[in-house]
Amino acid sequence: MSHDRETRGFQAEVSRLLHLMVHSLYSNREIFLRELISNASDACDKLRFQALDDDSLMEGEGEPWIRLSVDPDAGTLTIADNGIGMNREEVVENLGTIARSGTEKFLASLTGDRQKDAQLIGQFGVGFYSAFIVADRVEVFSRRAGEAADQGVHWESDGKGEFTVETVEREQRGTAVVLHLRDDAKEFADEHKVRAVVRQYSDHVAFPIRMAKSAEGADGEDQDKETEWETLNSATALWQRSRQDISDEEYQNFYRHLSHDFQDALTWSHNQVEGNLEYTSLLYVPARAPFDLYHREANRGLKLYVQRVFIMDEAEQFLPLYLRFIKGVIDAPNLPLNVSRELLQDHGPVRKIRAALTKRVLQMLKKLGNDDDKYATFWSQFGEVLKEGIGEDPDNREAIAALLRFPSTENAAPGAVSLDQYLERAGEGQDKIYYLLADNLEAARHSPHLEVFRKKGIEVLLLTGRVDEWMVNYLEEYQGKKLVNAARGQLDMDDREEADKAEQQDNPLIGRLTETLGERVAEVRPTGRLVESPACLVLGEDELGPQMRMMLEAAGQPVPESKPALEVNLSHPLLERLQGIQDDQDFAEMAESLLDQALLAEGQLPKDPAATARRLNRLLQEHAERT
Numbered sequence: 296m297s298h299d300r301e302t303r304g305f306q307a308e309v310s311r312l313l314h315l316m317v318h319s320l321y322s323n324r325e326i327f328l329r330e331l332i333s334n335a336s337d338a339c340d341k342l343r344f345q346a347l348d349d350d351s352l353m354e355g356e357g358e359p360w361i362r363l364s365v366d367p368d369a370g371t372l373t374i375a376d377n378g379i380g381m382n383r384e385e386v387v388e389n390l391g392t393i394a395r396s397g398t399e400k401f402l403a404s405l406t407g408d409r410q411k412d413a414q415l416i417g418q419f420g421v422g423f424y425s426a427f428i429v430a431d432r433v434e435v436f437s438r439r440a441g442e443a444a445d446q447g448v449h450w451e452s453d454g455k456g457e458f459t460v461e462t463v464e465r466e467q468r469g470t471a472v473v474l475h476l477r478d479d480a481k482e483f484a485d486e487h488k489v490r491a492v493v494r495q496y497s498d499h500v501a502f503p504i505r506m507a508k509s510a511e512g513a514d515g516e517d518q519d520k521e522t523e524w525e526t527l528n529s530a531t532a533l534w535q536r537s538r539q540d541i542s543d544e545e546y547q548n549f550y551r552h553l554s555h556d557f558q559d560a561l562t563w564s565h566n567q568v569e570g571n572l573e574y575t576s577l578l579y580v581p582a583r584a585p586f587d588l589y590h591r592e593a594n595r596g597l598k599l600y601v602q603r604v605f606i607m608d609e610a611e612q613f614l615p616l617y618l619r620f621i622k623g624v625i626d627a628p629n630l631p632l633n634v635s636r637e638l639l640q641d642h643g644p645v646r647k648i649r650a651a652l653t654k655r656v657l658q659m660l661k662k663l664g665n666d667d668d669k670y671a672t673f674w675s676q677f678g679e680v681l682k683e684g685i686g687e688d689p690d691n692r693e694a695i696a697a698l699l700r701f702p703s704t705e706n707a708a709p710g711a712v713s714l715d716q717y718l719e720r721a722g723e724g725q726d727k728i729y730y731l732l733a734d735n736l737e738a739a740r741h742s743p744h745l746e747v748f749r750k751k752g753i754e755v756l757l758l759t760g761r762v763d764e765w766m767v768n769y770l771e772e773y774q775g776k777k778l779v780n781a782a783r784g785q786l787d788m789d790d791r792e793e794a795d796k797a798e799q800q801d802n803p804l805i806g807r808l809t810e811t812l813g814e815r816v817a818e819v820r821p822t823g824r825l826v827e828s829p830a831c832l833v834l835g836e837d838e839l840g841p842q843m844r845m846m847l848e849a850a851g852q853p854v855p856e857s858k859p860a861l862e863v864n865l866s867h868p869l870l871e872r873l874q875g876i877q878d879d880q881d882f883a884e885m886a887e888s889l890l891d892q893a894l895l896a897e898g899q900l901p902k903d904p905a906a907t908a909r910r911l912n913r914l915l916q917e918h919a920e921r922t
């Protein structure tokens with residue numbers, strides 16, 4: 296008996312995703328079973344949680360279960376659960392749209408190259424739609440827990456752009472997904488195959504996964520009372536088991552279940568803490584950033600359980616924002632079962648757990664640092680996010696600083712040098728950590744500001760990250776050594792050079808340059824920084840650098856004018872020649888060019904680029920005439 300049958304179109308994004316997925320995930324197709332079992336397990340979790348308030352939702356049945364059955368003759372595989380189920384509206388909403396922001400942009404980033412796209416789609420998480428990798432027709436039968444038997448729903452689609460949905464009679468609460476397998480995927484109608492895949496991927500699922508020993512009705516309903524069910528998994532919450540008894544493979548499978556990631560986690564930390572603040576945590580560092588790491592409303596936080604009962608996804612109160620890439624579960628048995636997000640927000644014990652978990656993650660990352668390859672992966676994916684912690688978490692600043700990595704003048708590979716390595720190389724004699732900010736590595740490496748450091752053999756960290764300038768504002772020192780911007784203020788590196796500079800201050804050339812360049816620079820002064828270049832620009836200690844200016848401008852904030860000093864290398868032949876120029880016009884032209892090239896070397900444009908080009912042409916012409 297059915298009625299209200301209607302046909303609807305998938306949201307455009309779903310159609311595109313389905314098409315791309317079927318093509319790019321073919322070689323990875325077993326994942327569909329993991330995804331559908333994960334959904335079934337989530338549905339059981341939700342039921343158990345909602346039944347805390349309303350026991351009638353259990354409808355007199357005991358523990359939730361997941362059941363698998365195959366029909367080799369019909370070529371079907373059915374994944375059924377007696378979890379929370381869906382009503383008609385939910386079915387349409389959940390199985391016809393993708394409610395994640397940034398989806399459109401994500402789809403646009405897919406390339407058509409199977410292998411690359413498979414990686415990207417893994418990052419997105421395909422969920423239910425992965426059914427179409429192996430099935431050319433999918434039926435879903437569902438009834439929401441607590442609703443009447445005549446409120447069942449039947450959904451059906453061939454994944455080509457439309458689905459139908461109708462209201463049907465359904466005794467059994469929960470959901471059954473029936474896969475009509477493609478000709479080349481019929482192996483999943485074989486009991487042995489399904490059993491092997493489940494054992495491999497889903498042993499950790501906390502609800503029993505049962506396999507019918509004899510055929511069941513296709514919609515998971517008409518179970519013959521005689522059907523014998525064999526339980527395939529151990530059905531205990533993985534985090535409750537003791538660490539010694541869990542293999543790496545089990546940890547990784549649980550991670551994939553939790554995160555919907557295709558790749559293994561880089562590392563994890565599993566801890567059972569007893570005493571006043573009793574809790575169990577299992578935290579993972581993924582190997583790859585999700586596509587929406589920088590979206591404000593992206594998924595983050597841990598899965599919260601209280602006494603093994605699932606309470607909520609994305610409990611973000613247990614970790615600070617800069618650790619939002621961590622995936623995992625926290626089971627805090629002393630929290631009230633009816634705990635709400637609001638309560639978590641302002642709950643003393645939660646704050647304490649958060650402080651402990653933060654330390655735990657930082658320790659785990661420190662340990663990961665012993666493995667160069669893995670740490671390089673971690674750093675390339677999450678380094679920029681971790682840097683936010685330097686500003687946001689003063690209590691752990693030193694520990695976070697120890698995790699930072701930068702290219703440097705010694706080793707320009709991204710993420711090559713830690714502050715500890717820097718200090719080790721610098722030795723006792725050097726009491727400062729020097730860094731240079733620049734838009735990109737090329738500009739940094741060729742900056743004239745590095746000349747004196749090169750001459751003296753001092754290493755300089757090259758900071759080119761998006762948030763580096765913001766970050767170093769908060770990182771004044773590390774291990775008692777001050778961080779110093781190599782391109783700022785007076786360097787104060789060598790007494791002899793300082794003394795020389797003082798002597799040169801009243802050089803008449805300085806006066807003449809100051810007069811000519813006027814308001815455009817804060818001052819002109821002799822420098823001890825340069826060896827090969829004639830001049831460079833130096834900002835005052837407290838002025839905003841280019842990155843901060845860009846950030847503020849992008850945020851629509853007023854940006855104060857900042858004026859650098861022009862430092863000139865009086866021993867450079869060009870400056871020596873300048874001293875001899877009598878004609879004011881010629882001198883002005885040369886002085887302007889000196890300022891222009893200093894700007895260009897910083898990666899900045901002169902105020903009037905056309906005038907710069909004119910001057911340069913004139914100089915080139917003169918040069919050509921002379922040769």
Ligand SMILES: Nc1ncnc2c1ncn2[C@@H]1O[C@H](COP(=O)(O)OP(=O)(O)OP(=O)(O)O)[C@@H](O)[C@H]1O
Pocket residue numbers: 334335338376378379380381389390419420421422423424469470555
């Ligand atoms: N067996 C099920 N029982 C009840 N609801 C389900 C079931 N399977 C799917 N759903 C609903 O459909 C929604 C979409 O499922 P889907 O697997 O596509 O995404 P998801 O699980 O939310 O996200 P992801 O898989 O990326 O983590 C789920 O959030 C859930 O509300």
